[in-house]
Each structure stands twice: as structure tokens, then as C-alpha cells.
Amino acid sequence: MSEPLDSTLSGETLDQEFAAEDAHRKDAAKMTRVFLLFAAPLVIMIAIVIAAVAFKMSQDSRAIVATATPAASAPAVAASDPQKDAQIAALQSQIAALQGQLHPAEATAPAQPLYTADPTALSQLSARLDRVEANQQALAKAAASAFAARTLQQAARTEQPFLSELAVVEAGIDDPSLVTALRPYAEKGVPSEVTLAVKFPAVAARANSAVQADDGKDDLFSQLRHALGGFISIRRTDDIKGQGADAILQRAEIRLNNGDLKGAVAYLNTLSPAAQKALSPWIDQARARVLVDDITRHISESALNRLSQTTATDTPLRNGGVL
Structure with a gap:
């Protein structure tokens, strides 16, 4: 008589243990989700702050380098100027060619003033x-x-x-x-x-x-x-x-x-x-x-x-x- 009762008690005990373990896992999963819900934005904000600080430090270091070594950066700028000048000159020549095609007379003839005072007409008007x-x-x-x-x-x-x-x-x-x-x-x-x-x-x-x-x-x-x-x-x-x-x-x-x-x-x-x-x-x-x-x-x-x-x-x- 004692063995069936023990087996029955032992089965109920196992069920209770499984239920408790399952509830514990659910609580752990819930806590994990809550942690991730609040931790993710915090991590993103920390990353943004770190990136902003790093960008600011990079800009400051570049300004210090540019101020400390102006002569070193000048050749690079000067090296890029001829290329830009060539491009600008090419664009200007293309614009001038287009203007000459649209208005050939105006492109060749000098600009004339809109009105030229006539001394004779002015004297006649005064008289x-x-x-x-x-x-x-x-x-x-x-x-x-x-x-x-x-x-x-x-x-x-x-x-x-x-x-x-x-x-x-x-x-x-x-x-x-x-x-x-x-x-x-x-x-x-x-x-x-x-x-x-x-x-x-x-x-x-x-x-x-x-x-x-x-x-x-x-x-x-x-x-x-x-x-x-x-x-x-x-x-x-x-x-x-x-x-x-x-x-x-x-x-x-x-x-x-x-x-x-x-x-x-x-x-x-x-x-x-x-x-x-x-x-x-x-x-x-x-x-x-x-x-x-x-x-x-x-x-x-x-x-x-x-x-x-x-x-x-x-x-x-x-x-x-x-x-």
C-alpha cells in the first residue's frame, strides 16, 4: 500500500517542479524582453554620443592640423585649382558658342546705347x-x-x-x-x-x-x-x-x-x-x-x-x- 502512494506523490511533485520551472523560465524571458526594450535605445544613444564626440574630436584635430601646417595643405588645393579652372573655361566657351548660335548679330556687333542725345533737337526744343x-x-x-x-x-x-x-x-x-x-x-x-x-x-x-x-x-x-x-x-x-x-x-x-x-x-x-x-x-x-x-x-x-x-x-x- 505504501508504494502506490509514494508513486502518486512523486508524480505530483514532478508536475509541480515542472510548473515552477516553466513559470521561472517565463519570468526570465519576460525580464529579458524588458531589459532589451530599455537597453536597446540606451545603447543607441550611447553610440550616438560616442560618434558625435569622435566626430568633434576629428574636426578639431583637422582644424589644428590645418592651422599648424597651412603650407602643407596649400599644394593640395593648388593642385586641384587647375582642373577646376579648366572645367570652368570649357563651360564658358560652350556658353559663348551657344549664345553665338542664338544671336549671331549681337555676338559680333558692339552694344549700342538705347538713346543718344541730339544737340540740335535739344536746342530746337529749348527755343x-x-x-x-x-x-x-x-x-x-x-x-x-x-x-x-x-x-x-x-x-x-x-x-x-x-x-x-x-x-x-x-x-x-x-x-x-x-x-x-x-x-x-x-x-x-x-x-x-x-x-x-x-x-x-x-x-x-x-x-x-x-x-x-x-x-x-x-x-x-x-x-x-x-x-x-x-x-x-x-x-x-x-x-x-x-x-x-x-x-x-x-x-x-x-x-x-x-x-x-x-x-x-x-x-x-x-x-x-x-x-x-x-x-x-x-x-x-x-x-x-x-x-x-x-x-x-x-x-x-x-x-x-x-x-x-x-x-x-x-x-x-x-x-x-x-x-
């Missing part, structure tokens, strides 16, 4: 610019003269003196006699056409009375009209087409009322000296007004003509024409 500047100055001067002449004409139409306006225009007037003729009237002024038209009926009546007295018509009516001529204007108004003093005065008054002072004065100039003397000083003022208006109109028209001519000369340039 044209001078003409433009001169035209602009002439245009400004003509415009100022035209404005001053127009201002003078308007000022002279009033009864006020216009000496300052005449002084402005005087510098641009070519004919000094015009200024000389205007100066006496510019200092005092001249009655306007309206004032002369208002005063005309009274002076016309006095002139008619003087004509009647000069003709020897001493009838009672004539004497009474002559006596009252200084206070009341009495004259005929039904004989316009005749040649008598009444007809001439009536035609002159019609012209005057229509704004034609010059035409009225032309009629009055045909009266007898006695009638013209009776019209004085009205007729003298009317003649002065006609003279002032004619001269100032002439000055204004001349200035406008000069401005028009200057503008016509300058128009092509201002409109974009060729200099």
Missing part, C-alpha cells in the same frame, strides 16, 4: 519752350490791357473823373496823343449822355431865339420869345424836314433821345455861328462827350484785337499741338 513762355507772357499782358481798357471805357461814361483808370491804361497805349487828348477830361469828368439829353430842350429854345434875333425878325412874338427864352422853352415842333434852325434842332433832339449823341452833334454843327454860340457850353460838353467815347472805344477795341491775335497765336499750343 520752342522759350516761344511758348513768351506767348504766355504776351497773352497775360494783352488780357490785362484789355481789362484795363474796358474799365477805362466804363469809368469815362460816368460824370466822375477817370484819371486813375487812364494812368493804368497809359503804359499799354502805343499812341501817346490819345492819352494827351483824354487827360483834360479825365481830371474833371464829362457830363453823361442822359444829363445832356435832359438839358437839351432848354438850350435848344435859347438857340432858336438867338437865330430868330440874328435873322432880324423883331416882331412882337419874336421879341417876347427871345425875352422869355431864358426861362421858358418855346419853339416849333411841326417842321422836322425843313432847313431852318427849328428843324435842325428837332432832328438833333430826336437823335439825342435815341441815344445817338454823335449824330445829334453832327446836326448841331450845321447851325449858324449865332445858334452854336447860344448852345454853348452845352455843345462843348456834348463834343467832349463824343470825343471821350470815341477815344475810349478805340482804346478798348485795339486792346481786344491784340488779345484776340495773341490768343490765336497761342491756341495750337494750348489745344495740344506740337511745340
